Amino acid sequence: MHTTPPRNVTAAGFADGLPNPERLWAFLAIATALTMAVLDSAIVNVALPVLARELQVDPATAVWAVNAYQLAIVVSLLPLASLGDAVGYRRIYWSGLLVFTVASLGCALAGSFPMLILARVLQGLGAAGIMSVNIALVRFIYPARLLGRGVGNTALVVAVSSAAGPTLAAAILSVASWPWLFLINVPLGVFTLIVAARTLPETPRSARRLDGWSVLLNALTFGLLITGIDSLSTGDLTYPLLALGGAVVAGFVFVRYQLSLPMPLLPLDLLRRPVFALSMMTSVCSFAAQALAYLALPFYFHDELGRSVTETGMLMTPWPLAIAVAAPIAGRLADRFSPGLLGGVGLAIQAAGLALLAMLPGDPATADIVWRLTICGLGFGLFQSPNNKAIITSAPPERSGGASGMQSSARLLGQSLGAALAAVLFGLALGSPTALILWLGAGLSVIGCVTSSLRTLRGSSLSGC
Template sequence: MLALLAIALAISMAILDGAIVNVALPVMAKDLAVSPGAAIFVVNSYQIAVTASLLPLASLGDILGYRRVYLSGLAVFTAASVACALSPSLNLLIAARIAQGLGAAGIMSVNIALVRFIYPHRMIGRGVGNVALVVAVASAAGPTVAAAILSVAAWPWLFLVNLPVGLLALLVGSRTLPATPRSGARFDAPSALLNALTFGLLIIGIDGVGAPEERGLALVEIAGALVVGAAFVWYQLRLPAPLLPVDLLRIPAFALSMATSIASFASQMMAYIALPFYFQDVLRLSETRTGFLLTPWPLAIAAMAPLSGRLADRFPPGILGGIGLGTMALGLTGMALLPPEPSALDIAWRLTLCGLGFGLFQSPNNKVIITSAPRERSGGASGMQSTARLTGQSLGAALVAVLFGLSHGAGPAEPVSLSLWCAVALAAMGALASVLRRKPAG
């Protein structure tokens, strides 16, 4: 249906722009005459802007309507993409990336909430599965899309391609996305500020943990995030409709689904980061071969996501999620126990198992997150779903960086093995949290 097409186009752009820039960082640094270390903030600024603004924009969705926030975020994202392409300096590019991240947060914060109003209740699992499919394909396609564009054009075209896609999504969305109820509440600016400080300091701190020379400052930033976060939670507990939906976290199914989501995405990210080092430093494979070997995981997610969405409409989501993450843990265990000289088939079937398991888990888990919340709090639930994903990914990346730092001087296989076993533990904990949700949502 056309409403889902509008969501799919916008989500694809937001997900892709979180990944495709990585490939172009070296040439960006050269063209803008800056160091590689400084250029990395082109990536980090986007991530920080998205994470820090997800919950405030989800709250605005409850207040103003999800359609309005979604289309406004899409318009900002599209305009900021053009600004990124035209930026003549690093500072202007970073400013445009922050604006682009704010637009992406507008898209991500309410997309699942909109699905609740597009699909009838009996088909919500199918709708969530379709969105999960889009996210999986966009995540998998990031490096390939970037390489294809850079093979025929300069790096600004990584951003300019968003212009026609964004305009098409705006046209379709403005005609098809449903109007949703408005809460009539007032926007809580102090909560938004505390939220931005908490998640901003946390993400900056996590990003710095992996660098030994920055670790002291990073730990201070993380400690600051915990202090501000404690004040943030205390303030939210006093509010009838908090920006940080602590009221939703009192719902056992919602809280367990959030914990499961964070654990699963942290596990996935640990494997995604560690495995390229194993393929290239241990097996001595090329970058191209590494990319090829990693492909079965996202392809399996894309194949499983629509099916798992339909299963979530018929069977208890908690059980499906537990089976999915248990399967993912088995695949990761297989990767950790690979023989010294594995064949491509040895690797492919294990990574396929990981992808099938994660794909089976994701749609049912997202369905529980959105349907265990009251209908009028769908924006807060949707924002928390995206926040859990980004938090889990950031924690997974930080854990890999710490393990590689602690294993300095050891052989290249040791930190990879430690990372994979930690990923197994996280997937197993997520599976346990999932099956504790005894009743199907809704």
């Protein structure tokens, strides 16, 4: 692969971003790969009934086409981020994109459900390679003075991809069969591999080795934690309690073992930095709040208000669109103002929006729903870019991979926690639990607002030291 010569080298010995047009092309590679990875986290949901029918499995089994992908990502994020610290983030990114592209072809060609699951696991591993070092690479693509802008642009890509996922899936399935959901990744993947090989920068490397026991304990801890949380919605608490208990035991052993290592897989040294730890807590709370609303509102619109499936999808659009508007602006603001302050204000706005949604009248007008959702999206967008910048800049440059992996892990943990809480409340509450779920989301947003603001009140610098 072509190596981009370092320019604008800082005192720390690494390039302070890329000049244009290399920066534009490098970010295009990052954005395209991230779009594919985010889309494939949601695009298959729409196709589950079709997959179940054509591959002759029941709906409960078909859900594993989603679960297998998510679990592969969760258990491999930190190991791949750690490996990125050792061998360079560009290598992990490029290899992950290669695996993702080949696995996408495997998904399209799968003639049976077990083959599809195997391909989805490989696709998840590839997606983890992309997600684990994505923000770390952005740190070296953009100069330090423009890093907030780069993080904001990344948040814009994620928001637009998330919003477009169901619509794109429905459009493809209306004119083609389900394998085309995966085939579209192949030409995009090949194009991005070529661009990435020519434009992505080399990055600092640390003298660390990947420890096998750490990888195993990481997989057990996060695998059991996520499956335990997800299975809370089944109604039978036997497996969830066993899985969560196993996660606690495995997590205890994992942390104790990591404390004995000079260069641990779990970046405990970063978690000792106030800015980093508070940013992780803020991220989990905010994504849990968002997941609560994203799961409760479609049922509210469709089942309680009697809106059609199309209308329900359209009503959910203002939130991600508002994020897409706010995230780049917040990224630019993060280059000038405290991320803790911006994140706190953003989550306060999101909390207000969720509270307003919880207080909707019995038969609300569409406009009343839309402006409340827009407030939620603007608040989340104002929080997301500054928070991601705080996470990545609170780690030393050579530890950017660990910080990037933790950022993605916090997002997935928050989303899983929010989904599980929504499912439990749907199962336990009498009548409509929507208002209760939204109030819970508002409460989590307030907690996130407090933890974000503490970064400013403590007077912590972005270095986190």
